[in-house]
Amino acid sequence: MSSAFVYVLAASAVFGVGVYGLIVADHLMRKLLSLNVMGSAVFVLILTVGGATPAGPDPVAQALILTGIVIAVAATAFALALIVRMFQETGLTSLRGRDDDD
Amino acid sequence: MTTEALALLVFAPLVAGLVVIAAPRRAAAPVAVAALLTLPFGLWPLTLVVWRGETVQVALAGFAPPLGIVWRVDALALTMLWLTLVVVLVVSLHALTSFPPASESGQRFWPLWLILIASVHALFVSADLFNLYVTLELVTLAGVAMIAIGGKPAAMRAAMRYLLLGLMASLFYLLATALLYGQTGTLDLYQVGERLDDGALALIALALMVTGLLVKAAIVPLHVWLPAAHGKAPGPVSAVLSALVVKVALYILIRLWFWSGGAAGGDGAALLLGLLGALAIVHGSLAAITQTRLKMLVAYSTVAQLGYVMLLFPLASTAAFRAVTFHMVAHGVAKAAMFLAAANLLHALGSDRLQRLVGADQRHGVNVLAFALAGVSIMGLPPSGGFVAKWMLLEAAWRQQGWGWVAVISLGSLLAAVYVFRVVALAFAQPKGGSVRASVGARGGGRFDTTALAALLLAVLAILLGFASAPLVALIDRGLPPGMLP
Incomplete structure (x- = not known):
């Protein structure tokens, strides 16, 4: 079993855990954390597929992960702000129940 | 010249957006208007080049792919x-x-x-899988923030659900991008298409990418976030979300399928996408018919109309491509008009419950007229843009003897007529007791102001597209996907 295969397997497992958490979790913070777990799995995978070439590490893969991390941080910060705002407006931290309005 | 034009399209709204945040309040309107008015000057030089049948291509900072990023503008x-x-x-x-x-x-x-405008522009000119991911994420984040802008609980919940599903869909897309990069060693859309082999890995990557995009495009059964998100957002936001933001994901899907070897998924996958589209048409229309609120009705109509685009995948002919691209334009204009008119009626009547519309034609005639005209296009009645699009699509399906698709397209128009006429009939109904109850909670409704003008302008454009379809069809024909059946 090559080391790349181990990484791919690990990334898939972590991604799966993230998807499971996103679906099953009730609290919005947990859902957000699950998304972050999924993101980490993708970064591991990018590192694996573009990792070591005979000429050294692949710069494109590094750039992708760096950009990906920046986006993940920004999206997480935005989601946290939205969760806080939603809690202040509605007192809720989950999406359960029906939409009622007017 | 074209490089500057491309840069203008992306950076004018982006810089203006940042300036509006920092600048004093009274500077906001001039800065925003100035940025918006420069956009035609960015688009015109590009149009001249593409009209000659060429493609605008710019390698950012002079680096060619696979290391560099390319912006590319073709007819689509x-x-x-x-x-x-x-x-x-x-x-x-x-x-x-x-x-x-x-x-x-x-x-x-x-x-x-x-x-949001800058992100949408950047997305349409990107020809790079990862760049598309970045811009798709930007579009989603800006869209979510704009839904939540009013701070109403229902809108916040809708925004939250859209955000979580949107981020999940983006990660599916990113995972697939990683797999495709691993196999092909490039992110360029066209190079990926050339280098992709049809092994299991490619199929997994395509399945993940298509799933992510279907969530973003709100194709049944992955549409659950759309009705509330579009229905509860403020008027201009709903209009642009339905007209443009969902189309963005479909645009990437079409690119992926017909330009980057996505069709390697096979006829079975194409048929499945078509069936999802058919399901979207039927389910979206039936749900629209049963709504009790105007904006939710319009939102479900979007779910239905997006389904037509999916019929392109099983038909896969240039005739269908022409029809579907035309449909995206016609629907975009008509749906924006519909949402603006609905938002104006909601604002004027204090509620968008359908019963409140009774007698609305007397006090809010312009908005009712705009809604009805846009409805003509959505139903696909002549002489509107929607008619031309659906007629071309019917013809494409007919030529391939896809009788099932023909039936679905016709059924969709019939059901659309039901939900549009339901609204229009209520608006023209005589209120009981002779007096117009709409005055309850009314806020300056009867005036003809720029909000009503905007709705009417788009509605008239939606109709005009039917009369002046030739230039648009000619433009679409300059960028047909490679190797497609006629």
Whole structure:
């Protein structure tokens, strides 16, 4: 079993855990954390597929992960702000129940 | 020249958005308007080049792929950019009144609005899988923020659900990008298409990418976030979300399928996408018919109309491509008009419950007229843009003897007629007791202001597309996907 295969397997497992958490979790913070777990799995995978070439590490893969991390941080910060705002407006931290309005 | 034009399209709204955040309030309106008015000057030089049958291509900072990033504008991208320009300019006219740039709400609205425009432009010109991911994420984040802008609980919940599903879909897309990069060693859309082999890995990557995009495009059964998100958002936001933001994901899907070897998924996958489209048409229309609120009805109509685009995958002919691209434009214009008219009626009547519409034609005639005209296009009645699109699609399906698709397209138009006429009939109904109850909770409804003008302008354009379809069809024909059946 090559080391790349181990990484791919690990990334898939972590991604799966993230998807499971996103679906099953009730609290919005947990859902957000699950998304972050999924993101980490993708970064591991990018590192694996573009990792070591005979000429050294692949710069494109590094750039992708760096950009990906920046986006993940920004999206997480935005989601946290939205969760806080939603809690202040509605007192809720989950999406359960029906939409009622007017 | 074209490089500057491309840069202008992306950076003028982006810089203006950032300036509006930092600048004093009274500077917001001039900056925003100036940025919006420069956009046609960016689009025109590109149009001249593409009209000659060429493609605009710019390698950013002079690096060629696979290391560098390429911006590319062909006829499909240009068509979508024109749709964006028209919708954005007219909806901005509405927003100048509904979100005055110097007000509290305007200060929140305009930066996001300008950044959303910049992101949509950047997405349409990107020809790189990862660049598309970045721009798709930007579009989603700006869209979510704009849904939540009013701070109403229902809108916040809708925004939250959209955000979580949107981020999940983005990660599916990113995972697939990683797999495709691993196999092909490039991110360039066209190079990926050339180098992709049809092994199991490629199929997994395509399945993940298509799933992510179907969530973003709100194709049944992955549409659950759309009705509330579009229905509860403020008027100009709903208009642009339905007209442009969902189309963005479909645009990437079409690119992926017909330009980057996505069709390697096989006929079975194409048929499945078509069946999902058929399901979307039927389910979306039936759900629209049973709604009790005007904006939710319009939102479900979007779910239905997006289904037509999916019929392109099983038909896979240039005739169908022409029809579907035309449909995206026609629907974009008509749906923006419909949402603006619905938002104006909601604002004037204090509620968008359908029963409240009774007698609305007397006090809010312009908005009812705009809704009805847009409805003509949505139903696909002649002589509207929607008619031309659906007629071309019917013809494409007919020529391939796809009788099932023919039936679905016809059924969709019939059901659309039901939900549009339901609204129009109520608006023209005589209120009981002779007096117009609409005055209860009315806020300056009867005036003819720029909000009503914007709705009417788009509705008239939706009809005009039917009379003046030739230039648009000629433009679409300049960028047909490679190797397609006629």
